[in-house]
Amino acid sequence: MTDADAPRSDVHDGPEADEAPPASAHAPLTRRPRAAVTMHEVAARARVSIKTVSNVINGYPHIRPATKERVEKAIQDLGYKVNASARNLRRGRAGVIGLALPELALPYFAELADEVMKAAERHGVSVLIEHTGAQRSREFDVLRSDRRSLTDGLLFSPLEMAQDDVGALTVDYPLVLLGERIFGGPVDHVTMANVEGARAATAHLIERGARRIAVVGSHEGEVVGSAALRLNGYLQALNEAGIPMDPELIREAGLWHRSTGAEATRRMLDDGVAFDAVFGLNDALALGALHELHQRHVDVPGQVKVIGFDDIEDAAYSTPTLSTISPGKQQIARTAVDFLMERISTPELLLGPRYVEAEFSVVARESTGG
Amino acid sequence: MTDADAPRSDVHDGPEADEAPPASAHAPLTRRPRAAVTMHEVAARARVSIKTVSNVINGYPHIRPATKERVEKAIQDLGYKVNASARNLRRGRAGVIGLALPELALPYFAELADEVMKAAERHGVSVLIEHTGAQRSREFDVLRSDRRSLTDGLLFSPLEMAQDDVGALTVDYPLVLLGERIFGGPVDHVTMANVEGARAATAHLIERGARRIAVVGSHEGEVVGSAALRLNGYLQALNEAGIPMDPELIREAGLWHRSTGAEATRRMLDDGVAFDAVFGLNDALALGALHELHQRHVDVPGQVKVIGFDDIEDAAYSTPTLSTISPGKQQIARTAVDFLMERISTPELLLGPRYVEAEFSVVARESTGG
DNA sequence: GACTAGTCCTACAACGTTGTAGAAGAGACT
DNA sequence: AGTCTCTTCTACAACGTTGTAGGACTAGTC
Numbered sequence: 001m002t003d004a005d006a007p008r009s010d011v012h013d014g015p016e017a018d019e020a021p022p023a024s025a026h027a028p029l030t031r032r033p034r035a036a037v038t039m040h041e042v043a044a045r046a047r048v049s050i051k052t053v054s055n056v057i058n059g060y061p062h063i064r065p066a067t068k069e070r071v072e073k074a075i076q077d078l079g080y081k082v083n084a085s086a087r088n089l090r091r092g093r094a095g096v097i098g099l100a101l102p103e104l105a106l107p108y109f110a111e112l113a114d115e116v117m118k119a120a121e122r123h124g125v126s127v128l129i130e131h132t133g134a135q136r137s138r139e140f141d142v143l144r145s146d147r148r149s150l151t152d153g154l155l156f157s158p159l160e161m162a163q164d165d166v167g168a169l170t171v172d173y174p175l176v177l178l179g180e181r182i183f184g185g186p187v188d189h190v191t192m193a194n195v196e197g198a199r200a201a202t203a204h205l206i207e208r209g210a211r212r213i214a215v216v217g218s219h220e221g222e223v224v225g226s227a228a229l230r231l232n233g234y235l236q237a238l239n240e241a242g243i244p245m246d247p248e249l250i251r252e253a254g255l256w257h258r259s260t261g262a263e264a265t266r267r268m269l270d271d272g273v274a275f276d277a278v279f280g281l282n283d284a285l286a287l288g289a290l291h292e293l294h295q296r297h298v299d300v301p302g303q304v305k306v307i308g309f310d311d312i313e314d315a316a317y318s319t320p321t322l323s324t325i326s327p328g329k330q331q332i333a334r335t336a337v338d339f340l341m342e343r344i345s346t347p348e349l350l351l352g353p354r355y356v357e358a359e360f361s362v363v364a365r366e367s368t369g370g
Numbered sequence: 371m372t373d374a375d376a377p378r379s380d381v382h383d384g385p386e387a388d389e390a391p392p393a394s395a396h397a398p399l400t401r402r403p404r405a406a407v408t409m410h411e412v413a414a415r416a417r418v419s420i421k422t423v424s425n426v427i428n429g430y431p432h433i434r435p436a437t438k439e440r441v442e443k444a445i446q447d448l449g450y451k452v453n454a455s456a457r458n459l460r461r462g463r464a465g466v467i468g469l470a471l472p473e474l475a476l477p478y479f480a481e482l483a484d485e486v487m488k489a490a491e492r493h494g495v496s497v498l499i500e501h502t503g504a505q506r507s508r509e510f511d512v513l514r515s516d517r518r519s520l521t522d523g524l525l526f527s528p529l530e531m532a533q534d535d536v537g538a539l540t541v542d543y544p545l546v547l548l549g550e551r552i553f554g555g556p557v558d559h560v561t562m563a564n565v566e567g568a569r570a571a572t573a574h575l576i577e578r579g580a581r582r583i584a585v586v587g588s589h590e591g592e593v594v595g596s597a598a599l600r601l602n603g604y605l606q607a608l609n610e611a612g613i614p615m616d617p618e619l620i621r622e623a624g625l626w627h628r629s630t631g632a633e634a635t636r637r638m639l640d641d642g643v644a645f646d647a648v649f650g651l652n653d654a655l656a657l658g659a660l661h662e663l664h665q666r667h668v669d670v671p672g673q674v675k676v677i678g679f680d681d682i683e684d685a686a687y688s689t690p691t692l693s694t695i696s697p698g699k700q701q702i703a704r705t706a707v708d709f710l711m712e713r714i715s716t717p718e719l720l721l722g723p724r725y726v727e728a729e730f731s732v733v734a735r736e737s738t739g740g
Numbered sequence: 741g742a743c744t745a746g747t748c749c750t751a752c753a754a755c756g757t758t759g760t761a762g763a764a765g766a767g768a769c770t
Numbered sequence: 771a772g773t774c775t776c777t778t779c780t781a782c783a784a785c786g787t788t789g790t791a792g793g794a795c796t797a798g799t800c
Contacts, residue, residue, distance in 0.1 A: 036519075036542075036756095038755095038756060038757090039756065039757070040756080048779075048780090049779070049780045049781075050756090050757085050780095051757095051758075051759095051779080051780065051781080051782095052778085052779060052780075054757065054758060055758095055778095055779085058758080061777095062776085062777050062778055062779085063777095063778070063779085064777085064778065064779090067778080067779085079542075081516060081518065081519050082516060082519060082756085082757075083459070083519050083755085083756050083757070084464075084516070084517070084519040084520040085455050085456075085458040085459040085464060085519070085520075085755085085756080085757090086455075086459050086755070086756035086757040086758090086785090087756080087757055087758080088455040088757090088785095089453070089455040089456050089459050089755090089756080089757070089785050089786065089787085090756080090757045090758045090759085090784080090785050091757080091758070091759095091785085092785070094454075094455060095520070096498070096520065103484060104474065104480045104481075104483050104484040104487070105480055105481050105484045105683060107477070107480070110474045110475055110477070110480035111474075111475050113474050113499075114473060114474040114475045114501070117474070117499065117500075117501055118501070121501075126498055126500070126517055126520065127498070127499060128466070128496055128497070128498050129483075129487065129497060129499055130487075130496070131484070131487055131488070131491075146451060146452065146454070147454075147496055148451065149451050149452060149453050149454040149455070150454040150465070150466065150496060172406075172449070258686075258687035259687070262687075287687060288687065290689065291687055291688075291689050294689040295689075313475060314684060316628075317628035317629070317632075317657060317658065317661055318661075318688075318689075319660070319661050319664040319665075319688075319689050406786095408785095408786060408787090409786065409787070410786080418749075418750090419749070419750045419751075420750095420786090420787085421749080421750065421751080421752095421787095421788075421789095422748085422749060422750080424787070424788060425748095425749085425788095428788080431747095432746090432747050432748055432749085433747095433748070433749085434747085434748065434749090437748080437749085452786085452787075453785085453786050453787070455785085455786080455787090456755090456785070456786035456787040456788090457786080457787055457788080458755095458787090459755050459756065459757085459785090459786080459787070460754080460755055460786080460787045460788045460789085461755085461787085461788070462755075
C-alpha cells in the first residue's frame with residue numbers, strides 16, 4: 001500500500017510543477033510564496049479524480065467512507081480552500097449580495113446594515129457594502145456599476161433619487177428597494193410604516209397632554225420620502241384629535257442630523273413660537289432638539305415632550321432617554337434579504353413586485369414622561 | 371450592411387442556445403430571463419475576435435479607432451458588463467478586500483468601516499464586511515473562512531483574541547491587523563496611540579483642576595488591549611503629576627457600552643467614593659457616565675469633569691458635549707488599506723511586519739469645561 | 741526589393757471549478 | 771446466467787475571461 005505505484009489516473013493535466021525535483025533536498029524553509037492549492041493537488045494526493053474531490057466538498061452522497069476520508073485528509077494536509085472565483089464562475093452565482101446605502105456613519109444605516117448582515121448569514125451569503133454618500137449621481141452609479149457583477153443582487157436604499165427616477169430601477173439583476181423615496185417601481189420594496197408610525201407618535205404626544213406639537217425636519221414640497229410621509233401621519237393625528245395645524249410649528253431641516261435638529265429648535269425658540277412638544281422626524285433630529293432644549297434650560301418632559309423616529313440605540317441612552325417609534329429594522333432587513341434571495345434563486349418565477357411595510361411600535365421613554 | 375451575412379468568425383464556440391427556435395414566433399413579451407451578455411456576443415456583433423473586445427475593455431493601445439468604436443457601440447447596444455468571477459479567476463485577483471470587525475452597530479466600528487470604505491475606493495476595490503460579534507471563536511473562523519477566497523486580503527479587528535493567539539495570524543494571504551489585542555505578530559499592524567492618548571486625556575483633566583479622577587471600563591488582569599493600554603496612560607499621567615493612584619477609582623466594565631458605563635458610575639456613586647472627574651476608556655462608557663451623573667443631579671463639568679476616548683460623532687452632540695481623544699480614524703483606515711493593497715499588489719516584496727500608531731488629538735468640549 | 745519594426749488583430753490555452761454522461765462493479769431479482 | 775438497479779467513481783466539457791504567441795498587414799530603412 002505505498003503511494004508510488006498507485007494508478008494515478010487524472011494526473012496528466014495537473015500542474016507539472018507538482019513533481020518534486022529529483023532527490024534534490026530543497027530547503028524546506030523556503031515557503032512556497034503564493035501558489036494556492038487546487039483540487040488537482042488534493043485529487044492527486046488522495047488518488048481520486050478531481051471530480052470526486054468536488055463531490056466530497058459538496059456533500060454528494062454516494063461516496064465510499066474510505067474514499068471520503070482519504071479526500072478529507074488530503075484537504076486537511078494541504079490546507080486546501082475552494083477558489084470562490086472559479087466556483088462562482090462555474091455556478092453562475094457569487095454568493096454575495098450588495099447593500100447600497102448613504103453612509104455607515106449614520107446610526108440608522110449602520111444598524112440596518114448590521115441586521116442585513118445577520119439576515120444574509122442565515123442564507124449563507126456575504127454582503128458587499130457600497131456608499132452613495134447621499135449623492136444623487138452616485139445612487140445612479142451604484143445601479144449600473146461594474147461591481148454589480150460581483151454580486152447576485154442588490155439591496156438599494158436611496159436617499160436622493162425621487163419618484164421621477166423610477167425608470168432607473170428597471171435593471172437586469174435582482175433588486176430590492178428600501179426606504180421611501182420611490183414607490184410603485186418594478187421591484188420588491190420593503191419599507192417602514194412611516195405614516196402610521198408618525199401618526200402613532202403624534203397621538204402619543206397628544207395622549208400625554210400636548211397640544212402645540214412642533215415638527216422638526218420637514219422637507220418643503222416633498223411628496224414621497226420619509227419627511228413627507230411622516231409629516232402626513234402627524235397631520236392625520238392632529239386631525240383625528242381635532243387640533244388645528246399651525247404652520248409655524250412645522251420646521252424645515254434638510255439633513256437629518258443632530259446639528260440640524262438642534263438648529264431648527266434654536267430658531268423656533270428664537271422666533272418665540274410656543275410649543276409643548278417636539279416630534280423629531282428621526283431620532284437624530286429629536287436628539288438635537290433635546291440637546292438644544294437642555295441648553296436653553298427647557299425642562300423635558302416637564303415643559304416640552306419630545307419623541308423621535310427610528311429607535312436608534314442612542315435613543316435609549318440620551319438624557320433624558322428619548323421616546324421614539326421603533327420601525328422594525330430587523331423585520332425590514334430579514335424581509336428584504338428573503339425577497340432578494342428568493343429572486344436570486346428562482347429567477348424564472350416571474351412574480352410581480354411586492355410591497356411590505358414592517359410593523360412599528362411606540363417606545364415610550366423619559367422624554368415623553370414615559 | 372445587415373448583420374445576417376457577416377462572417378462571424380469566432381462564433382462556433384458561442385452558446386448554441388442563442389440560435390432562435392426555427393421560425394416559431396416566440397412571444398416577444400417573455401423577456402429573456404437571465405442570460406447575461408458575454409464577450410462572445412459583443413465580438414460577434416462588432417465582427418471582431420473576442421480578444422479584441424477584451425483589449426478594448428482593458429485599454430490595450432494598439433486598436434484602430436474604427437474597430438474600437440465598433441466594439442464600444444456593440445457593448446453599448448447589448449448592455450455588456452464584464453463578468454467579475456471570470457475576470458477574477460483569470461487574473462487571480464478579486465478586487466475585494468475583507469473587513470472583519472465586531473459589530474457595525476458599535477459607533478466606533480461603523481465610523482471606522484466608513485473610513486475604510488472611502489480609503490478602499492481610492493484604490494478601486496470593494497469592501498466585504500464580516501461580523502465577528504466579538505466572539506472569540508468567530509474571530510478565528512474569519513481568519514480561515516471560505517470567504518477568504520472571495521477577497522484578496524483582510525483587515526482584521528479582533529476584540530476577543532489575545533496575545534497568546536498570535537500564532538493564528540500566520541496566514542497565507544495578506545492580512546493587516548487593527549486594534550490592540552495582539553502585538554508583535556507577523557503582520558502589519560495599525561493602531562492608535564492608546565497610552566499617549568490616555569495620558570493626554572488624564573493630563574487634560576488634571577490641568578482643569580481634577581485630582582480624584584475615576585476610570586471607567588478597566589479590565590482586570592489585562593496586559594495588552596485598549597483597556598490595559600489606556601489605563602497605563604492614565605497611571606503615567608497621575609504619576610507625572612504626582613497624584614497617588616486610588617484603586618477605588620478604577621472601575622471595571624467588561625463591555626464598553628453606555629449601559630455598562632452608566633452602571634459602573636452608579637456603583638461608584640452608591641459606594642460613596644469621592645471623585646471630581648471621570649475618564650471613560652471609550653466614548654460610550656463616558657456617555658453612559660454622563661447619563662448617570664445627570665440622573666443623580668451631579669453637575670458636569672461643575673462638580674465632575676468627564677472625558678472619553680474615540681471621538682465618535684455622538685460625543686459632539688451629547689448633553690453636555692463630551693470631551694474626548696480623537697484617535698485619527700481616517701489615518702488608521704488609510705494606512706491600513708494602503709498597507710494591505712501594497713501587500714496584495716507586490717506579494718513578492720517580503721518586507722517585515724510594519725507597525726504604525728496614528729496621531730491623536732485632545733478634543734476639549736463642555737464636559738471638561740470646554 | 742528585401743529587411744526590420746511597428747501596428748492591429750486572431751487563435752489557443754489556460755484560470756479552478758462543477759454539471760452531464762456514462763463506465764465499472766456489486767447485489768438483487770428473474 | 772441474464773437483466774436491472776444502485777453505488778461509486780471517472781472523463782470531458784463547459785463557465786467567461788485574459789496572457790501568450792504569432793499572423794498579416796503597413797511603413798520605414800538601406
